[in-house]
Amino acid sequence: MRGRALAARLGVLVPTLFACTATSSVAPPFEPVPEPRPSDVAAVLLLVGDAGDAVLEASPLLHRLRADVERWSGALAEEGAVAVAFLGDNVYPEGVRSRGASGFARDSALLHGQVSTVSGAAARAHGTRGLFVAGNHDWGNLPGQAGLARLRNMEALLTRLAASGPLVELVPRAGDPGPVIVELGSAARLVVLDTPWWLQADDRDPRKDTLIDEVASALARTDGPVPIVLAHHPYASGGPHGGHRVPLTPKWLLHKAGALVQDLNSRPYRRLRERLGDVFERAGAPTVFAGGHDHSLQVHRGSSAREPAWMLVSGAGSHVTPVGEAPGLTWSAPAAGYMSLVFGDDGRVDLYVIAAPPEVLECPAGRATTEACVREGVSAFRAMFSARLR
Amino acid sequence: MRRLIVAANISLVLAAPAIAGAQLTSGLAGGLLGMTGGGYVTLALVTAQTRAGQYHFRRDQLGWHLAPIPLGAAAGAALGASGSERLLRSLGYGAVGLAAGSALGALAGTALWSDAEGTWAGGIMGGALGLMAGAALGAATWERSAAPGQPPLLTLRMAVGR
Numbered sequence: 001m002r003g004r005a006l007a008a009r010l011g012v013l014v015p016t017l018f019a020c021t022a023t024s025s026v027a028p029p030f031e032p033v034p035e036p037r038p039s040d041v042a043a044v045l046l047l048v049g050d051a052g053d054a055v056l057e058a059s060p061l062l063h064r065l066r067a068d069v070e071r072w073s074g075a076l077a078e079e080g081a082v083a084v085a086f087l088g089d090n091v092y093p094e095g096v097r098s099r100g101a102s103g104f105a106r107d108s109a110l111l112h113g114q115v116s117t118v119s120g121a122a123a124r125a126h127g128t129r130g131l132f133v134a135g136n137h138d139w140g141n142l143p144g145q146a147g148l149a150r151l152r153n154m155e156a157l158l159t160r161l162a163a164s165g166p167l168v169e170l171v172p173r174a175g176d177p178g179p180v181i182v183e184l185g186s187a188a189r190l191v192v193l194d195t196p197w198w199l200q201a202d203d204r205d206p207r208k209d210t211l212i213d214e215v216a217s218a219l220a221r222t223d224g225p226v227p228i229v230l231a232h233h234p235y236a237s238g239g240p241h242g243g244h245r246v247p248l249t250p251k252w253l254l255h256k257a258g259a260l261v262q263d264l265n266s267r268p269y270r271r272l273r274e275r276l277g278d279v280f281e282r283a284g285a286p287t288v289f290a291g292g293h294d295h296s297l298q299v300h301r302g303s304s305a306r307e308p309a310w311m312l313v314s315g316a317g318s319h320v321t322p323v324g325e326a327p328g329l330t331w332s333a334p335a336a337g338y339m340s341l342v343f344g345d346d347g348r349v350d351l352y353v354i355a356a357p358p359e360v361l362e363c364p365a366g367r368a369t370t371e372a373c374v375r376e377g378v379s380a381f382r383a384m385f386s387a388r389l390r
Numbered sequence: 391m392r393r394l395i396v397a398a399n400i401s402l403v404l405a406a407p408a409i410a411g412a413q414l415t416s417g418l419a420g421g422l423l424g425m426t427g428g429g430y431v432t433l434a435l436v437t438a439q440t441r442a443g444q445y446h447f448r449r450d451q452l453g454w455h456l457a458p459i460p461l462g463a464a465a466g467a468a469l470g471a472s473g474s475e476r477l478l479r480s481l482g483y484g485a486v487g488l489a490a491g492s493a494l495g496a497l498a499g500t501a502l503w504s505d506a507e508g509t510w511a512g513g514i515m516g517g518a519l520g521l522m523a524g525a526a527l528g529a530a531t532w533e534r535s536a537a538p539g540q541p542p543l544l545t546l547r548m549a550v551g552r
Contacts, residue, residue, distance in 0.1 A: 136447070141447045141448040142447060142448070143447055147447075199445075200445075200447065203443075250429070250433055253433055253510070253514060254433060254436065254437065256507065256510040257437045257440070257507055257510040257511040257513075257514050258440065258505065258507030258508075258510070258511065259436055259437045259440040259445075259507075259511070261440070261445035261446070261447060265506075265507055266440070266445065267440075267443070267505075267507075268445070270505075
């Protein structure tokens, strides 16, 4: 009898727990924004994050991204009008290890796969850039000099790959917290930060004040280009790092206590958002703040002067994790994919989320069927969401 | 994690001589419960460190923080081996200690820290303290003093071998 009562209770409890953790998506119907004619487009910025486990030969996503880069580079046919921002965690699990270490070959292959998306003929002909932003895994999840060494390895590898043609670089450079300002033609001003550095640096480090001041001056310039902030860590997220974790597990408890440094509610992360919020309020908020970190695709709309107008999470380059509810979350999907920001000649900015079901993320490598699987996977990607941001 | 499991297993093996026959089940149960309780204490230690501004960036940075897990497993196994009654009492007292400690800790956390996470951090740390105190109290045995007028004796006995 008691056993039955327990089973009945579990019958209620277990589905409730699963309901709390189930993969969900916020996908209200939306009015698709038609893709503008290339003649009306000034620049295109593609955003892909956390692609550090994508093996080129087996990743439909990298192939689809490469095709998109080629298409836009060729269609715009203008020097430096197209760029791809790799939003961190570019090499899993622990960044680029030293030459001679057993994992170095794999680490280089993973980075090479992403570099290849901007190595096509049109991309090379029209100066398409690959901007690699540092993620916590690129720091090897190591604080201090040990982590910096991993980042230097990545920088050295990118420099070597760039010597053969593609315009790829680590932004900001290893050891520089940023911001680095990258102009995308006259259409957009990218303000790029190394947020993993912020999370590990002492709160009294004067470079934090410098970073904040420089972000403020970059945003205060209202001379035309659309301000876009790029970092690995997102400004808002409804994913695990935002608190969408399985209840009553150790990580859930640690998140609640703010003890997971990579989560949005840890003290260093919250302090970063608070200080950036002060800047946005004072100097003006960017149109877009794009990050990765959580392995999903999310579009958040800002609701105050302390928030960017739009906050994007594009971290589904090689892993997919669930998304829950979050204030301001307009659309989300636990899907594989990337985003593209299309800047019009007239100052408008359109967002397209190119996504496919998570199963499409990876094909079994080294088999006779791999190529066919990749081809099929590439065709599974489509614009799942679009919006006019400005 | 692998090292942790090995340590927990070694602890159980060391406690094994005390476990015999019918006590095997309660010894194993005690080991598992102790390991779980130890895990909770580890969470509290990690939480306490982050409140002091020290964060862990990867799992292998956890060292001594993991010690409560094998220690809890060994203590739980030994306690279980010495009698299921004491194990159950320790479990009951531990649960009460966990609840009371969590409530008091949450109140303290709210008073000490202004952020919402402070309440949870206080709750986790208080809960761990309560759990340890309750479990130890439950594991102890009370004996009425033979001498009249003397207070009862509180003894903590643990089986460590045959």
